[in-house]
Amino acid sequence: MSDLICKGTTTCEGCGMELxxxxxxxxxxxxxxxLTPPSCSAILTGFGDQTCWRIPAFQSNLENIAxxxxxxxxxxxxxxxxxxxxxxxxxxxxxxxxxLQALSGAVExxxxxxxxxxxxxxYMNTGIQRSGSTPIGAWTTTTPGGKEESKKNIVEMLMAQxxxxxxxxxxxxxxxxxxxxxxxxxxxxxxxxxxxxxCPPGWRxxxxxxxxxxxxxxxxxxxxxxxxxxxDIRITKKVSKVKDIGEYLKLQGRFRNITKEQIKSLEVDxxxxxxxxxxxxxx
Amino acid sequence: MDKKVAIDGNSAIAEGxxxxxxxxxxxYPITPQTPMVERVADFIDEGRLDAKYIAVExxxxxxxxxxxxxxxxxxxxTATAGAGLALMHEIxxxxxxxxxxxxxxxxxxALPSPWSLQVDHSDTMAExxxxxxxxxxxxxxxALDYTLLAYRIGEEVRLPVMVCIxxxxxxxxxxxxxxxxxEKVDRFLPAYDRGDVYLDPDNPMTINxxxxxxxxxxxxxxxxxxxxxVINLFPKIAEEFKDIFGRQHSLCRDFECEDADVVVVTLGxxxxxxxKVVQRMRANGMKAGALQVSCFxxxxxxxVIGKLKGAKSVAVIDRSWALxxxxxxxxxxxxxxxxxxxxxxxxxxxxGLGGRDLNEKTIENVIHSTVExxxxxxxxxxxxxxxxxxxxI
Amino acid sequence: xxxxxxxxxxxxxxxxxxVGIFATDVSDTKTGTWRLAKxxxxxxxKVCGICSKYCxxxxxxxEDIAAIDYEYCKGCGICEVVCPFKAILMVEEAE
Numbered sequence: 053m054s055d056l057i058c059k060g061t062t063t064c065e066g067c068g069m070e071l072x073x074x075x076x077x078x079x080x081x082x083x084x085x086x087l088t089p090p091s092c093s094a095i096l097t098g099f100g101d102q103t104c105w106r107i108p109a110f111q112s113n114l115e116n117i118a119x120x121x122x123x124x125x126x127x128x129x130x131x132x133x134x135x136x137x138x139x140x141x142x143x144x145x146x147x148x149x150x151x152l153q154a155l156s157g158a159v160e161x162x163x164x165x166x167x168x169x170x171x172x173x174x175y176m177n178t179g180i181q182r183s184g185s186t187p188i189g190a191w192t193t194t195t196p197g198g199k200e201e202s203k204k205n206i207v208e209m210l211m212a213q214x215x216x217x218x219x220x221x222x223x224x225x226x227x228x229x230x231x232x233x234x235x236x237x238x239x240x241x242x243x244x245x246x247x248x249x250x251c252p253p254g255w256r257x258x259x260x261x262x263x264x265x266x267x268x269x270x271x272x273x274x275x276x277x278x279x280x281x282x283x284d285i286r287i288t289k290k291v292s293k294v295k296d297i298g299e300y301l302k303l304q305g306r307f308r309n310i311t312k313e314q315i316k317s318l319e320v321d322x323x324x325x326x327x328x329x330x331x332x333x334x335x
Numbered sequence: 336m337d338k339k340v341a342i343d344g345n346s347a348i349a350e351g352x353x354x355x356x357x358x359x360x361x362x363y364p365i366t367p368q369t370p371m372v373e374r375v376a377d378f379i380d381e382g383r384l385d386a387k388y389i390a391v392e393x394x395x396x397x398x399x400x401x402x403x404x405x406x407x408x409x410x411x412x413t414a415t416a417g418a419g420l421a422l423m424h425e426i427x428x429x430x431x432x433x434x435x436x437x438x439x440x441x442x443x444x445a446l447p448s449p450w451s452l453q454v455d456h457s458d459t460m461a462e463x464x465x466x467x468x469x470x471x472x473x474x475x476x477x478a479l480d481y482t483l484l485a486y487r488i489g490e491e492v493r494l495p496v497m498v499c500i501x502x503x504x505x506x507x508x509x510x511x512x513x514x515x516x517x518e519k520v521d522r523f524l525p526a527y528d529r530g531d532v533y534l535d536p537d538n539p540m541t542i543n544x545x546x547x548x549x550x551x552x553x554x555x556x557x558x559x560x561x562x563x564x565v566i567n568l569f570p571k572i573a574e575e576f577k578d579i580f581g582r583q584h585s586l587c588r589d590f591e592c593e594d595a596d597v598v599v600v601t602l603g604x605x606x607x608x609x610x611k612v613v614q615r616m617r618a619n620g621m622k623a624g625a626l627q628v629s630c631f632x633x634x635x636x637x638x639v640i641g642k643l644k645g646a647k648s649v650a651v652i653d654r655s656w657a658l659x660x661x662x663x664x665x666x667x668x669x670x671x672x673x674x675x676x677x678x679x680x681x682x683x684x685x686x687g688l689g690g691r692d693l694n695e696k697t698i699e700n701v702i703h704s705t706v707e708x709x710x711x712x713x714x715x716x717x718x719x720x721x722x723x724x725x726x727x728i
Numbered sequence: 729x730x731x732x733x734x735x736x737x738x739x740x741x742x743x744x745x746x747v748g749i750f751a752t753d754v755s756d757t758k759t760g761t762w763r764l765a766k767x768x769x770x771x772x773x774k775v776c777g778i779c780s781k782y783c784x785x786x787x788x789x790x791e792d793i794a795a796i797d798y799e800y801c802k803g804c805g806i807c808e809v810v811c812p813f814k815a816i817l818m819v820e821e822a823e
Contacts, residue, residue: 058754097545103544105541110543119397123361124403126400131409
């Protein structure tokens, strides 16, 4: 294992983000500068004189992590240091909601940095509030009756901007993520990986099910795994035998009150989106 | 060789940035700052400044980007005005708290609402207590010189600096100024030192992490110590500046204050106007004086008191909102005098808001009103809005 | 650095004489104390490495059989779920 993050961190047991963070430093190694916004990943950035990182780290604000990355990346360019990776490790709220403008700007300008969004589908660090990335039907503390709107598709938004490398991933298929990060690191421009990261306290399930849920989301087509290099889409995990969405939902307390119509809409949208990806896929 | 040039305030700051050899610049256009960063972009494009320019998508990102670049150990510059500075507010604190010597050019512009394109100091006054050094220039030469001083002083105490020039009155007004030789500037301003805290894989550290009540006060205290150190440092560095460039700068610039019946205190471009009014009044036998506060943060209390204490009365003009109380400049001066136990009448006047010309007539009115108030021994707890249209009173 | 500041900093261990907000002390939390159930590896272990790849703390080393670092293991039970060979079973921690 990599020793670039200390062993005992105070993330929750079964935390998908922790596995992701460790996988990131494993792939990128010590020449990496990591930024975390105020979010669960900030737990790694530490408190007072303590930190979990053995690589340079900066605690950003919630909405501007990509702007800090722009400055760091540009300074590296000025200093002619091409051997250092710049990584943002932000949650879904800091990415698809408040961080969207800075992210979109940084991608448009083409800075060399890797943006990794760990998507746990709500503001978990502040105590499970709805984000734009929360799926339809999910309970959060600010959608006590279940969210009525669908999840925002940030990946499509960034693809529309012409980002040179973008991928989805799931902590349930960690090798797939590592392969994608390995590709992203060599791209001379902005790269983005959106990683589904199940959250035991936020999704209301037993900590042991994190990886199982991370896989079920993919196997039900709810969360297709693909990458796009210069816009050319390739599905990296083909789903031939679709698993029942019900199986995924019933493991999670947050979907306790999801309606039949909402389940239907999840199913229909997932199938439609998957088919669209297949259609767009480059042979 | 130094050369005399016709230059406006925006270009003067841009020339300062070029001469200071800034390395990373990030900015977002906003009136009346825009020509400042356009000029910097030109310098880079023409190869006269070896720097990277990040054309960010907002002011918030502009300051964030230069914070990132400063953390990497590069000399940085950004610029903004009015609402743009307000949008930056959160990162204004981050830049100062992380002790990053960023220099930011400010084309002072009134904050909304109502919308205004023109000058008052409400934008920078809203940031006065965020731990930055704030310098206010009264002409284009000062705009250039203060930019060089800003890098030198900021890097010495590891704090960011705002170099403030009045929107349009300075940003877009062309004056004759001396453009110093690069060799002299290099002598005055050493190569950038990244300091003790930086992002570098060869010496990894975690920066800007969460702190508890155990350490927060001490970090803020150290920040305050550094800021106050500028009061001692400024005259020393100004002395060096004078030796190299031949021009004298100070924390506050006095003009005929010593035996004055009334001294009018100002910030920014109206300071030149005030000096002119004083000169004329003196010629007509009226003992007036003028004091320009060049460095507003840290506030040079001792210098200000020293230069004002011979005066019989003081009239402080705030070119910023004094809503519900005194204007910020007046608050500083009254507080300094009270703390020092010196009792002379100090009156606060509000004028020149949202681009209204703070002209000779207004300054004369301020001086005459002060004389009258002193004669009648009239106290005023709240400021006098001296140039408000009579029909609204 | 300025003298006044230097003196002040000396009193503040965490700043180590430096100007800024930063930390260099990498510190573990002994999270093994959190554990309510303990993963026990049995003879079914094929040393395939799947558990070690999915342990959020990457706390499982592949030796003769999977070796779990109980000093830090929080007891989440992911290893039990991902093991294809039923080689790890969660056992409730005794008092």
